[in-house]
Amino acid sequence: xxxxxxxxxxxxxxxxxxxxxxxxxxxxxxxxxxxxxxxxxxxxxxxxxxxxxxxxxxxxxxxxxxxxxxxxxxxxxxxxxxxxxxxxxxxxxxxxxxxxxxxxxxxxxxxxxxxxxxxxxxxxxxxxxxxxxxxxxxxxxxxxxxxxxxxxxxxxxxxxxxxxxxxxxxxxxxxxxxxxxxxxxxxxxxxxxxxxxxxxxxxxxxxxxxxxxxxxxxxxxxxxxxxxxxxxxxxxxxxxxxxxxxxxxxxxxxxxxxxxxxxxxxxxxxxxxxxxxxxxxxxxxxxxxxxxxxxxxxxxxxxx
Ligand code: HEC
Ligand code: HEC
Numbered sequence: 191x192x193x194x195x196x197x198x199x200x201x202x203x204x205x206x207x208x209x210x211x212x213x214x215x216x217x218x219x220x221x222x223x224x225x226x227x228x229x230x231x232x233x234x235x236x237x238x239x240x241x242x243x244x245x246x247x248x249x250x251x252x253x254x255x256x257x258x259x260x261x262x263x264x265x266x267x268x269x270x271x272x273x274x275x276x277x278x279x280x281x282x283x284x285x286x287x288x289x290x291x292x293x294x295x296x297x298x299x300x301x302x303x304x305x306x307x308x309x310x311x312x313x314x315x316x317x318x319x320x321x322x323x324x325x326x327x328x329x330x331x332x333x334x335x336x337x338x339x340x341x342x343x344x345x346x347x348x349x350x351x352x353x354x355x356x357x358x359x360x361x362x363x364x365x366x367x368x369x370x371x372x373x374x375x376x377x378x379x380x381x382x383x384x385x386x387x388x389x390x391x392x393x394x395x396x397x398x399x400x401x402x403x404x405x406x407x408x409x410x411x412x413x414x415x416x417x418x419x420x421x422x423x424x425x426x427x428x429x430x431x432x433x434x435x436x437x438x439x440x441x442x443x444x445x446x447x448x449x450x451x452x453x454x455x456x457x458x459x460x461x462x463x464x465x466x467x468x469x470x471x472x473x474x475x476x477x478x479x480x481x482x483x484x485x486x487x488x489x490x491x492x493x494x
Contacts, residue, residue, distance in 0.1 A: 192277045193285070201276030208275055212265055219258045223249070305479035308486075313362035316486035317493060326487030329480055333472070342491055346448060347467060352491040355443045357435045360492055364432070366485040372471030375435040379464030380419065388415055393457045399428040400442035402453060435467075 196204065222228060228249040235244045250258075272280040279285065308322050316322040331340060337348045344350035349357055357375070358368050384392060395412025398404040417426060423436040430438035437445060446465060447456045472481050 191279050191281070191283065193273075193279055194277060196277050198277075201278075203276070205276035205278065208269070212262060215258075216262050219255065219262070223255065302479075305477075305483060308483045309479035313366070313482070313486045313489055316483065317490035319486075322483060323487055323490055326483045326490075329476075329484050330487055333476065334484070342488070344445075347446060347465075349445055349467075350443075351488050353443065354492050355438065355441060356432065357430075357437055357445070359432045360489070362485060362489050365488050366481065368469060369481045369485055369488075370471065370473040373435055373467070373469040375465065375467040377423075377436070377460065377465040379462065381462045383419065384415060384461070388412075389458055389461045392416055392420070393454055393461060396428070396439055396457050396461075397454050399440045402442065404454075 227247075231248045232246075234247045236247045238245070249255075269275050269278075270280065271282050272284055274280070304325070308316060308325070311319070311322070316326070330338075330342065334342070338344055338351055339348070342351040354360065356364070358364055358373055380389065380392070391408045391412035392415045393412065394404040394408040395410075395416050398409045398412075416424075416428070420428075423434050424430050424439055425436075428439040430436045437443075444453060444456065445467070446460050447453055448459065451459065472484070476484070
């Protein structure tokens with residue numbers, strides 16, 4: 191009957207003010223009705239004129255008066271039945287959360303079997319099944335497109351899921367792992383260790399790995415830094431390590447290429463400040479069957 195969304199004091203405060211306002215309206219309507227001045231219709235006017243138009247000072251028409259009373263009765267009735275008076279839930283015990291949960295439960299009963307049926311097929315099979323991909327595409331639009339884009343092509347900081355370049359691996363098992371548990375990348379910040387000169391040199395070496403324009407002398411110095419500080423995660427060749435989500439730096443695909451910066455400047459930013467990309471875990475939100483279907487959808491995007 192009562193929830194605890196407000197502290198008791200404020201709950202009572204809100205309830206009392208609400209009632210005072212409604213009862214105040216009731217008093218006003220009745221008081222005006224009773225007033226001698228409004229007993230009957232007269233030719234008196236309120237005393238002002240706009241462009242020669244005057245206004246009679248008369249009682250409210252009866253239907254209008256009844257409508258006022260009706261709204262007040264409706265308002266009080268509503269507050270008895272539904273939440274509105276502070277923490278009082280109303281005698282129906284209705285809540286929007288409760289209604290949402292009922293709708294979700296009803297949807298689960300209706301659509302659960304559909305997803306369960308997809309859940310029994312293998313990901314490779316689903317990735318070729320147009321009906322499954324259509325439902326998967328809708329799930330993607332609702333749950334993933336905010337970050338990965340409606341075409342799944344990604345954006346600054348959000349990986350493209352349609353290419354063959356994977357941070358964590360593009361096999362059905364690895365994609366499912368990314369979805370189920372989420373991913374948390376950790377690329378440390380290097381400003382403190384490398385300093386401005388070191389960042390400059392290492393960045394030139396990094397862009398040289400994918401054949402981009404670079405300064406030979408700086409890159410040669412950067413290579414030494416790279417082998418000392420970076421090879422542990424990005425491998426001595428710079429080809430990355432999927433276990434850590436450390437990207438391949440040799441393929442000219444950039445997760446953190448800022449739209450207003452060159453690749454070289456973007457790499458410097460990454461090195462100075464580090465990067466911590468987070469992919470939220472989906473299993474607790476969507477359940478096994480939907481994750482299974484989404485895995486097939488994502489897997490299908492990069493299969494030619
Ligand atoms: C502890 C492991 C680790 C070390 C050490 C490390 N990195 Fe990284 N690096 C990562 C991870 C993980 C990412 C992905 C970050 C993300 O997805 O948010 C990353 C991302 C990057 C990127 C961004 C690539 C892109 O596509 O935009 C660059 C560039 C980079 N690292 C270069 C370096 C350099 C140069 C060093 C050495 C100075 C270094 N990293 C050291 C783990 C590491
Ligand atoms: C809040 C933003 C966000 C949402 C929502 C989100 N993702 Fe991600 N996702 C990311 C980020 C950021 C990464 C990269 C993490 C990193 O930097 O290592 C990622 C990584 C991934 C990867 C790994 C890519 C690779 O190259 O290995 C897959 C697969 C993926 N997401 C699929 C999905 C799917 C499917 C959904 C919807 C159920 C989804 N994501 C929802 C932000 C999001």
